[in-house]
Amino acid sequence: MNATSMTVAGARLEWNPADRGRIAMFSLIAAEASIFTIFVVAYVFYLGKSLSGPTPQDVLRVPVFYTICLLSSSVTIHFAAKSLRRGGVLRFGALWLATITLGAGFLYGTGTEWYRLIYKERFTIGTNLFGTTYYSLVGLHAFHVVVGLFVLSIVMAFTLLGSVRSEHAERIDVLSLYWHFVDVVWIVVFTVVYLMGR
C-alpha cells in the first residue's frame, strides 16, 4: 500500500484551506494580547498603591496629538494595503511612507514625554510603584511600535527597490494586522493610563 492509492479516483474536491500567514498572525496577536493583559492588570491593580509620590495626576499630560498620529497611521496602512491590492504600487509606497512617518512621530512623542518625566520631574522606573508600572506598560507598547516600524521599514526598502508588487498584497495585509494591533493596544493603554488613571 502506498500514498498514491490514498487518492480517491475522480474525486474533485472544493478545498480552500485558510491562509496560514493570517492564522499565524492572529495567534501571535493573541499571545501578545495576553502579555499586555498582564501588564495592564498590574497597572490597574497598583493604581493608587504607591507609598510615595509623584502620582499620575502630578506628572502625566495627555498626549492627544501623538495619539492622533498613531491612530491615523492605522488608516494610512489600511489604504496602503488596499492600493497595493488594486496594483497602485506608487500610491502604496506613498501611503506606506506616511504610516512610517506617523509611527515615528508617535515614538518621538513618547521620547519627549519620557525626557520631560526623567529630566524635569525626576520621575523614573524606580521612583515608586506608579513609575514601575507606567514605564513598563508604556515602554512595552513603545517597544512594539519600534518592532513594527522596523518591519514596515524593511517593506519600504523593498518597495523602493521595486520588488513589491500587487501579488504581495496578501502578505502586506497580514503585516498590517500587526500594526492595527499595536494601535488597538495603544487605545487600551491610553484609556487606562491617561484617562482612568489620572
Next chain:
Amino acid sequence: MSTDAIARPSAALAPRPIVARLHDWVTTVDHKRLGILYITFAMAFLLIAGVEAMIIRMQLIRPHNDFVSPQVFNRLFTMHGTTMIFFVIMPVLFGFANYLIPLMIGARDMAFPRLNAFSFWMTCFGGLLLYFSLVGGNGLYGAGNAPDVGWFAYAPLTSQTFSIGHSTDFWILALLVSGFGSIGTAVNIIASVLCMRCPGMTLAKMPLFAWLNLVMGGLVILAVSPLTAAQIMLLVDRYLGGHFFDTQAGGSAVIWMHFFWVFGHPEVYILVLPAFAFASEIIPVFSRKPIFGYSVMVGATVAIGFISMSVWAHHMFTVGMSSAANNFFVISTMAIAVPTGIKIFNWLATMWGGKIEFRTPMLFCIAFLFQFLIAGLTGIMQGAAPFDWHLGNSYFVVAHFHYVIVGGILFCLFGAFYYWFPKMSGKMYSERLGKLHFWLFIIGFHLTFDFMHIPGLLGMPRRIYTYEPGRGWDTWNLIVTIGVFFQAAGILVFLGNLVWCYFRGKAAGSDPWDAWTLEWSTNSPPPAYNFATLPVVKSRRPLWDLKHPADPDWKYE
C-alpha cells in the same frame, strides 16, 4: 511501493562524513528531524532531572540524613521541577506533535518550517542557559550556583535582597527564552492544523491527536504569554529597580502568585492534552474499534481548554483569599472534572466490547486510565478549599501532582514511544523488554507515589531537606525511596530497548499495528517529503476505508 523506489538509491550511497551529517541535523527544517531533536533533547534532560530526583529521595530515605546539604537540596528540587516541566515534558510533547501532526493531516511539513527550527533552538538554548547557572550563577557575590527559589519562585524570595548572585537570573532567562520557543511552536501547530490539512480532511474528520494538539497550542498561546510577562516584570525588579513584587514599596507578593498560576494551571492541561491525544490514538487501535463519541471528545477537549483558564487560584487557597474567590475557584475546579470524566468514560467505552490486544503501548494506556482517575480524585480532594487548608504545601500535594504527571502523562508518553517507535525508526522494539519496562515502572510508580500520600496526610511538609524521627514518616519515606530504584531500572530498560532495537531490531514495515491514520500509509521511517502524492480522505479512518473498500467508514459518518 512507489515511495520506497525513490528512497532506495540514496541508501546505497556511501555514508556521508559525520561532520556533514551533524551539519544536516543542526540546519534542518524538516518537521520529522526537528521532532526527533526535541525528543532527544528531552530524553537527555530526563536523565539529568531523574538523577536530581534520585538524590532528593536518597536524602529523605531516613530522618537526619546528611547525603546533601540543605542548600544543595533547595537547588535540587528547584532544578528538578523546572527541568521536568519546561525541558522534559513540554519539549517531548512538542517533539511528538511536530513529528506526527503533518503525517496525520497528510501534509509535507509544518506550516512554517523555519519558525519550527527557530523554536526548537530557543527551547534548546533555554535549557542550556538553565544549566549554565552551575557555572555562571555565582556572580560576583560568591553566592549559590544553581537556582534555589523553587519552580514557582514566589516573591520576595526572588528579589535581589534574598537571591544574590545570578542563579535566579539564569532561571528567569531560561524560562523567558524557552517561552518564546513554546509560543513559536504553538503558532506553528495552530497554523498547520488549520491550514495544512489534506483535501477532504475537514475539522470533523481530523484525528483526535490533531484536535487535542490544536487546543494545546491555543492554551500555550494564552498561558505561556503571562509567564513571559511575569518574567519581564521580575527582570525589571531585579535590574532596573522596579517594585512590582517589592512589598517594602507597596508591591504585592500575592500578585506574583496570580501571574505565575495563571500560567501554571493551564500548563498542566498543556501537558496533559497531548497525553490524552496519545491515548485517543492508541486505545482505539488496540481495542480494534473506532474511538467512542468522537464529537463529544472534541467538545470535552475544548471545554477543558476554556475551563482550565479559570481555575488557577486553587493553588492559592492557603494564601487567604476572599471567600468569594475561594468559592469561585472551588466551583471551577470541580467543573473541570466533568469534561475530564467524559473523556475517561469515552476511552472505557472504546475498549468495551473491543478485541483488546495487550501490547506494550496499550498496557501503558490502560495503566494511565486507572492512575489518572486516582490523580483526579485526589485533585478533587484538594480542590475543596477547606480540605486544602489542611493539606496545602504537604507531601500530599507532591504525591497528587506526580500522580498526574508521572501516572498520567508519563505513562501515556511511554505508550506513545512504543506505539510510534516503529514509524520513526523503521524497527520494531522488543515486546519482552517493553513489558519488563512496564512492570518495573508500574511497581516503582505505585511504591513511590501511592505511599507518598501518607506522610503528607500525617503532616510532612514538602521541600524540607530532613525530618525528625518518630513522627510516623520514617517507614513511608523509606518505601517511597525504594520505589524510585524500580522506576530508574524501568527507565534504563526503556532507553536500552529503544537504542538496541534502533540498531538491531527487526524491520517494522509501514503499518505494524494495522492502524487507521495517515502516518501509517507512508514508509517507516517516512521519506523527507512524507507522501509521494498528497492523500485525499473521506472519513476519520482513511486507512480503514482503503483496507475495507466494501465497508468504508464514510458510509456511516
